[in-house]
Amino acid sequence: MSRATAxxxxxxxxxxxxxxTAALTTLRPDGTPHATPVRFTFDASAGLVRVTTRAGARKARNVAAGGAAARVALCQADGFRWLTLEGRAAVTDDPARLAEAVRRYTDRYRTASPAPPDLVVVEMAVDRVQSLNL
Incomplete structure (x- = not known):
């Protein structure tokens, strides 16, 4: 568990x-923000956010282009309650990691994750949490 989520x-x-759903914000190669709605899972014990997507999706390309320094923010809001998770992110197509992401997605949303042929998972190690009214 990360210190931020402990x-x-x-x-x-x-x-x-x-x-x-939540808004995932990544940085384009030119440094401008890209925000997109996503479904995600949060693994509190590992301090890890997972977002499944296509390898060719802008969010995945932004994270991959950022290399080891890639940072993302994910904000879930409901009325005047919101929570933002921030951290370093990476993109992987590792079969075990994808299977875990799909399993968690299915548990959370009670429906199968989309399964395009270029499925990847963006994993964020949470190191900062901000919230309001929680």
């Missing part, structure tokens, strides 16, 4: 378990 209050964990 002290996450029960209300925040419950909020992150709701089947909402």
């Amino acid at each position: 002290g996450l209050p029960a209300a925040a964990r419950a909020f992150l378990a709701l089947p909402h």
Whole structure:
């Protein structure tokens, strides 16, 4: 568990378990932000956010272009409650990591994850948490 997520209050964990979408913000190679709605999973014990997507999607390309320094932010909001998770991210097509991401997605959203032929997972190691009204 990351230090950032170790002290996450029960209300925040419950909020992150709701089947909402969130906005994922990545940085384009020119440094401008790219925000897109995503479905995601949060693994509190590992301090890890997972987003499945296509390898050719802008968000995946942005993370890959950022290399080891790539940072992303994911914000889930519901009315006046919101929670933002930030951290370093990487893109992988490792079969075991993809299977875990798809399993968690299916558990959270009660539907199968889309399965394009170029499926990858963006994994973010959370190192900062911000929230309001949680």
